[in-house]
Amino acid sequence: MNWTLEVVSVPVSDVDRAKAFYADQLGFVVDHDTKGSAGMRFVQLTPRGSGCSVVLSNRPVGMEPGSLKGVQLVVNDVKAARAELASRGVDVSEVMVHAREGQRPMREGDDLNNVGICYFDDPDGNSWAIQQITARD
Template sequence: MNWTLEVVVVPVSDVDRSVEFYKKLGFNVDHNTKTSDGVHFVQLTPPGSGCSIVIGTGMSKMVPGSLEGLQLVVNDVRAARAELVERGVEVGEVMVFGPDGPVPSKGDEDLNNVGFIFLSDPDGNSWAVQQITSRP
C-alpha cells in the first residue's frame, strides 16, 4: 500500500498576500474557495510536485509563520535562486552543507544533495530549496 503526502497546511495571516508570494515562487493556484465568511482556503502546487500546500483562514490553529522545515527540491539550486531573485523573492545565498555545517558556496562545488538556499514567506514560514541531481 502506498501512503502519499499530498497536502501541507501553511499558516498565514493574509491569504491574498500569501497567494501572491507563492505565485512568485512558481506555485500554481489549484483552487481558491470561500465556503463562508470565516473560511477561505487556497490550494497551491509547485510545478512537478505531487504535494500541495493549503493556505487560508478558519482551518488551522497554527500561528501564522510558525511552520519550519518545508523543503522543495530542484536539479539546479543556482538557477533556481537566480529565477527567484528575478521574480523579486528575497532569498539567501547558495549554501553548501558539509561536516562543519553550512558554508557559503564558492561557486565551483558539486551541489548534489548538499546545495541549499533558504527563504521565508511573508509571515515567516521557512523554506529550504535543495539541489538533488541524482539519487543513490
C-alpha cells in the first residue's frame, strides 16, 4: 500500500495576502480558490513539480496563523532556489550547512547534497526550509 502526502494545511490570517505570497513570490500554482459558508475560504496551491499541495485557510481547525513550523521543500540546487526567491522579494536566509560542528554558513567548495538549507517565513510567520537533495543514499 502506498502512503502519499497530498496536502499540508497552512493557517493564515489574510487569505488574499497569503495567496499573493505563495503564488507570486514563491511561484506556487493556484489550483483553486474556494469560498465556503460563514467567511471560510480555502486556496489550494502546488509547488512546481510537487505531488503535495498546500491549502491556505483563514479557519484551520486547531491551528493559529503562523503556527506551522518545519515544513521543507526539496530542490536540486539550493543556491539557485535561494537566489530565485530573493529576486522575487522573499526574505530568505543565506544558505546554511548542517555540519559536524553544527549549522554554519555555507563555504566555497561545500558539498551541499542533503546538508545545504535555507529558511524563510510567510507573512504570518509560518516557517519553511529549502533543502538541497541531489542524490539519495
